[in-house]
Amino acid sequence: MDITIRPKGQLDLLSQHEISLLEGSNNNSVSALFRQCALAVLSCGSAHDDGHALLEQHKNFEINVSRSSRGVTLELTNAPAEAFVEGKLIRGIEEHLLAVLRDIVYIQHQVPIWERNGQSASDVVFNILRNARALKPRKKPNLVVCWGGHAITNNEYNYTKEVGYFLGLRKIDICTGCGTGAMKGPMKGATIAHGKQRQNQGRYIGITEPGIIASEAPNAIVNELIILPDIEKRLEAFVRLGHGIIVFPGGVGTCEEILYILGILMHPANKDVIVPLILTGPKEAANYFTALDTFIKSTLGDEASCLYTIIIDDPVTVARTMSAGLLQVQQSRQKQEDAYHYNWLLNVEPDFQIPFEPNHANMRALNLSKDQPKEKLAADLRRAFSGIVAGNVKADYVYLIKEKGLYQLQGDADIMEKLDALLNDFIEQKRMKISGEYSPCYELVD
């Protein structure tokens, strides 16, 4: 299918300068990334976590930004047919596509300018969210971030739907990493509940990053898609935009997210910041959370584990607890005069902001020992899991590992043992990949 699209909304009004920049993107390094992300968005129908296969399948797909005096147009050639109905692009997919143009192409020109002018990483994340019109001033706190795996059991998936349903009945909006599995279920459940409550402005926000979008293409329910430039900004967007967090069963990616939020909340500067944090799943996932809880307690201690509540097999209680937590968030923000739309008061250390490049040297250099402040350990554990995610699914790193061998991780014997147990659990529970046999991308060394 070939088609031409005129951006509406955000990219509707461009200066000649901006048009030149966008047009220029056809031939520069952004181009390949743009094409890949666009393709992922256009293929949202099919569950997959292999961006390369997708590219192979649509070799002759092309996307071009072209100028007209009134602005720019997107020209698509050989786009996947499933994105169309009677020759017209499905509206939601069109919006996703324009979000890719906005965040991959347009924003990439802005970030360096912002940075040059002295804006902090938190300012940059703020600017990106504002540009995506995701910040709603004065709206009461009702945005819950749902984390969890894309490769989960059917039963777990239904559980995430149920939790979403009971959140939705309480008029709570959903924000996820925007893939399938635990990232789709809560949105689906909330959609139906919002319908029942006649909330036709329900928000289903998907926050992703370029390296991950191909393997977790935004599901169709996402009505606000935002692509942050890197993992660390994506995580910061989650915790500053969302008002509470629910963690469903998942794999290493989910662990990365938990360690990220715990590492931040454990910092003394954040002792007065309220972030309701619930870990939940169906009965069959009880063991999973026990293992995770044990791992956290033994590495980061009770001061970490007291930051979350584990609720097993009880969607209504999850929803009620979160609803009460959101009220506390609202009261606390009022008292501290912080905005509802962006958690400015949360302190995020550079350890959690500076992009981590998971090459072999950096992975090996991680300090996984207890001989440091707990939030520092949390930061390096987060990096370790982040690296494993990359080695599992991100094309470049999968290739790197093929070439240079497995990542080597080292640290205190005690920590390494716990880590080994946890990762083996994930492998056994098939939480590493949607399909196919899993072979680890790392080894634990002394």
Place this chain on the structure above:
Amino acid sequence: MDITIRPKGQLDLLSQHEISLLEGSNNNSVSALFRQCALAVLSCGSAHDDGHALLEQHKNFEINVSRSSRGVTLELTNAPAEAFVEGKLIRGIEEHLLAVLRDIVYIQHQVPIWERNGQSASDVVFNILRNARALKPRKKPNLVVCWGGHAITNNEYNYTKEVGYFLGLRKIDICTGCGTGAMKGPMKGATIAHGKQRQNQGRYIGITEPGIIASEAPNAIVNELIILPDIEKRLEAFVRLGHGIIVFPGGVGTCEEILYILGILMHPANKDVIVPLILTGPKEAANYFTALDTFIKSTLGDEASCLYTIIIDDPVTVARTMSAGLLQVQQSRQKQEDAYHYNWLLNVEPDFQIPFEPNHANMRALNLSKDQPKEKLAADLRRAFSGIVAGNVKADYVYLIKEKGLYQLQGDADIMEKLDALLNDFIEQKRMKISGEYSPCYELVD
């Protein structure tokens, strides 16, 4: 749960005269009906087709209309807990409840006045739909009526969802009898597709009547509930409000509906009126439609069977065909200068308008012979099926049959044979009732 509700919207602005009438309803004959329908609406979570059981279960439920100078309030006592979230009535259910107040209590005072002032049955149906704000002037024809059974297989249910999905992708709105099964599936599918197309004004219209609402309580997705005073007005509302009709597998109720529309379309006065009519189901339902088709051909002839298209196991083709049909409807209405919002040009004979009381005498008196114009036969066949539906699920008639024995139907041997075969098929395929053993409420006599 106890609660007090102030009507918004339609019943927001009442004159003192109207308030008196509504208040008066607490003690008159309308009261029991109002209470029963309200209860059904409040119990929409649970699938059931037994209104009596529901009443038994909630013996101490009460609902009262009370006056305040500003209007009326509804006072509910001991309402089913499932209708509430954190002490507040779910908004969609509240709307359904107010629709019951509007159509059962308020409208009942209006109908006799309209009739006394010379308004026809079609005017009355129009007035009720207008009062419910269901008529949208100048909106292009996009409302598809979906008929089919509430007791269908899981596979058939999923098929109705799929058809709904592909209709929804084409921005088509759905109107059904508002129960479960084939009345819920298309709405659910369309909801998700409308979300994808960012149609947040999707219409999911449920058209019902007092005798049926208890056994087919409106599903939660219905965002416009309209209760017509009797079966005949309900059927007329379907065919004048909707722009096309899709029939899924069903039981006797579905047959009643098919015979109704065929009987009307066969009338010479309607030869230029376009009503796209598609019969469809999954592979397993192919036999069902063959049987139905055979029955129609052998009783009403080819001039009836050429009015519909049968499509088996192909949701996309159903959606495309209907979409093309709607365009034809639009062109034809333009050409004939008929309104989009109400099919005034369709001729409906009194045979199809006068309420049929399915008592034993009337059922016995039906003329099921070929010795009459085909549309007359269609009218009496429609009445026969209508009576069987009543005998199956409507409390009063179930009781009547217990007392007076089975209905007796008579007619041409040929017709009776075909009818017998069809009805036995329904019984075997368990299309007569959601649960429990089915024992027929009729017998065929010579």
Place this chain on the structure above:
Amino acid sequence: MDITIRPKGQLDLLSQHEISLLEGSNNNSVSALFRQCALAVLSCGSAHDDGHALLEQHKNFEINVSRSSRGVTLELTNAPAEAFVEGKLIRGIEEHLLAVLRDIVYIQHQVPIWERNGQSASDVVFNILRNARALKPRKKPNLVVCWGGHAITNNEYNYTKEVGYFLGLRKIDICTGCGTGAMKGPMKGATIAHGKQRQNQGRYIGITEPGIIASEAPNAIVNELIILPDIEKRLEAFVRLGHGIIVFPGGVGTCEEILYILGILMHPANKDVIVPLILTGPKEAANYFTALDTFIKSTLGDEASCLYTIIIDDPVTVARTMSAGLLQVQQSRQKQEDAYHYNWLLNVEPDFQIPFEPNHANMRALNLSKDQPKEKLAADLRRAFSGIVAGNVKADYVYLIKEKGLYQLQGDADIMEKLDALLNDFIEQKRMKISGEYSPCYELVD
């Protein structure tokens, strides 16, 4: 100019029955009235109080209601050119025209039905206002009725504009009799103030009646025009819809209005009803209000005069006083649980509801003596002034007087003397007519 108009809004959705009734109006008694009112509305540019002259000037103007399947259309032939811009009817005038169709033609069929079904006069007024969508539930009391003459001095006119301006700055909406002079000024002032306050939903309601519309054609600013069937219903609409009243200098019409509201408020049943009532004008009008005040005190006593406040030459104080009064109205309605949108608690006696036919016998029969309850005297004084208005400007009565001689009014010498003085004042101050010499239509007899 010839043109065809399709009603939007209220008359967009008509049943076939209603279409027939409207169509039927072309040839019945309503027709002449409809034509006359339509013509007045179309000529709103020119100040005049002579409906006959207007009809003379546009002898070949015609208006017809015609049926199309989708509803009705209005066909205008030889309409006044000033109502058009580049061949299209000015939108505000089109709305006025459709209001005439709605209230003169459509409503006339409804009123007898309502009355036959036991609705009171107050219900009927309510129904008409509701049908015109003039009742806004839950909107806080902010509608001020402005009464006063159409034939006022330039200085007085500017004063009404200033008062309107300061009301508008307080976000107060305006309701008047919708002619020129004191009926236009406050709207004009409020328009500019609403603009400054970015109130682009400001309401400028004009309430009129068929007999008066021709002589007080709605000014262009009126964005809600409502035509009540007779004077008494028009007056009731003013006092039930509005939340406070300001009276500017005027003539006999204004006196009628003052006596109407005083007669009602003096009734014991209304002692707890709050209606802020301010009489105001520029310095030059001080004598006018002194005369009026004297007349009221001497005829109805201090219990009448304590119901209003006179404020001379101080628009800001008028606006502040009214603003405070509206707050009291709000509190009182809340306390008494009365609606904001319609003052149901106000008691209006039949004396003030039954249409008064100002023929010679009825005028002569008025009891203008103190030998009766004060509110009865107020009622008959109101009728006297009403008759004089008719004799001054309403075509039929002007003709009647030409034929049968002057009205004869009789009563207590004291009252008659006061009345004589007041009426002579009006004549001297040229408050009886916009232009031309005034010759009285009445005489005072013993």
Place this chain on the structure above:
Amino acid sequence: MDITIRPKGQLDLLSQHEISLLEGSNNNSVSALFRQCALAVLSCGSAHDDGHALLEQHKNFEINVSRSSRGVTLELTNAPAEAFVEGKLIRGIEEHLLAVLRDIVYIQHQVPIWERNGQSASDVVFNILRNARALKPRKKPNLVVCWGGHAITNNEYNYTKEVGYFLGLRKIDICTGCGTGAMKGPMKGATIAHGKQRQNQGRYIGITEPGIIASEAPNAIVNELIILPDIEKRLEAFVRLGHGIIVFPGGVGTCEEILYILGILMHPANKDVIVPLILTGPKEAANYFTALDTFIKSTLGDEASCLYTIIIDDPVTVARTMSAGLLQVQQSRQKQEDAYHYNWLLNVEPDFQIPFEPNHANMRALNLSKDQPKEKLAADLRRAFSGIVAGNVKADYVYLIKEKGLYQLQGDADIMEKLDALLNDFIEQKRMKISGEYSPCYELVD
């Protein structure tokens, strides 16, 4: 009056970086300008063209930007009472105040960044208009720029109102320099006409610059106030944002504007750009336009004078001609694929973009001879008039002239003679200043 204001809209969502910048403005050079412009906006009730007097009158007025975690607040101390109603700032004035914060304080930090990143002057103007949400994509061309003096006769003022009225009836929006006189009249007339046409989204755009706002405080009707950083960007904003131009009688400022647009349109690159340009006034202004026309013909030639149409005393013809012109603009933009919202295709030479500093040396250096391309002469004539405006009303330059003596202008004898005649006409016609005696700020030398 003291008050605290929280920005809504544009400045609602600020990053910490931006908040710091705004907060920083309290103590830097922007501060005085901000205070002065804010004061002008708050005093919009009173006609004046003397910013200094205003500052004198409100010596203790203060305005501060202060930070709260949720954003910034404006704190006003001793603000002029006329800006308030019952203790609350009039909404329109609040909007103007926030526009000043946005354009004077916020934008001043953006402009250098834009320029550093290679954006052209036209891009910068575009960015400022976009940031003010003044660009409406896809809206059909209907914005007419009205130029003319603030010191005009009552009769001329009424004429501008009438023209505005007939433009408004044609649903045309108005853009002016946002002061009084010819900048207010057309908006006032259009407001009433828009009301008649039920256009409650009418746009009344005021485009000004810091040096001029104090002497031409935005009138209350302006509902979009935009302050460009300098005169040249203000003029470019007019001609790129507006779709047609009407010039009423005025003084030197108006001459500057006419020479600006003529100089641009005369450039060969603009020969295909359509800008309807009408010069109009009442009968008494006929001589004025004759003089102007003569001056233009004799200096810039017929190729300049053929770019405009002069219409005397005929508001309807002005409106009709402009309406037809706008249609041509629309067709031409469609054909050339240019945007409706910003005239990108118009070529503006640096001569018309680089801010002109009217100091004595620069004024003396102007080349007012025919010995150069006509558009160059137009550019320098424009600068000459611009300097005279500054010397007449801008505080700094009035002071400069007091100190250093009159500006000296030189050029071809022929041109100087025509210029002298024109300027003397303005002085005689009292077009130089709203009140007080005028003494020239320039002299013509050889």
